Amino acid sequence: MAEDQGGEREGRGMIALFLAGAMLQAAPPASPPIASSSVQPFSQARVKAAARLIDLLQIDRxxxxxxVQLAxxxxxSVLGILATNSQTKAVIDKLVTEAPENRDRMVAILGQEFVTSVKRQYPSFKRQMAQEYATAFTLDELTAISAFYSSGPGAKALTLIPQLQAKMSVAGQAIGRVAGEEAGRRAFERIEEEMLPEMKKRPAA
Structure with missing residues (x-):
């Protein structure tokens, strides 16, 4: 009995390790570091001013x-990886066979856990962001930027810009759909015009 429990724990441990690896593979690639505009050392006052600015910018939001959009x-992506691994495939197949809607539920659970985990990284990310801002801007510049976002127009901008970005995102998706349909049609026409004649010219094997 003890051996069975030990084997079960070991199996779960292996699956947990694999799941962690799958999540790393599916996570969005990290953006390349932004080159700092200054290599001069900066004071803690600049770091504090940068942190205040970041709070005003509501980076968490x-x-x-x-x-949430990436989740x-x-x-x-993670479910696709799990569905092809020998240690997790049987569980995935069983759940989907039992009820096809379980696939959507698993995707939702994975997405929820992704968002929960990434939110735990916000404090560290914001500290790093403050360091970058403190490097890129002087204390006077950070103070001036914070003053703007603390003012009426700045506060309004912080409220409205996300809404405007959301509207433009919808508009961008519409443009993408139109462009995608047009590009697909034109690309297929070119494939027929350019590639089919080439095939006819090739000698038969």
Whole structure:
């Protein structure tokens, strides 16, 4: 009995390790570091001013919107990886066979856990962001930027810009659909015009 429990724990441990690896593979690639505009050392006053600015910019809200949008794609990617691994495939297949809608539920669970995990990284990310801002801007510049976002127009901009970005995102998706349909049609026409004649010219094997 003890051996069975030990084997079960070991199996779960292996699956947990694999799941962690799958999540790393499916996570969005990290953006390349931004080159700092200054290599001069900066004071803690600049770091504090940068941190205050970041709080004013409501970075948490921006990150939430970004990662919530990424969560479904992340869930789909991880589920695809799990569905092909020998240690997890049987469980995935069983759940989907039992009820096809379980696939969507698993994607949702994976996405929820992704968002929960990434939110735990916000404090570290914001500290790093403050360091970058403190490097890029002087204390006077940071103070002036914060003063703007604390003013009426600045506060209004912080409220309305995310809404405007959301509207433009919808407009961008519409443009993408139109462009995609046009590009697909024109590309297929070119494939027929350019590639089919080439095949006819080739000698028969």
């Amino acid at each position: 921006t990150l939430d919107a970004m990662f 479904p794609s992340f869930g789909q």
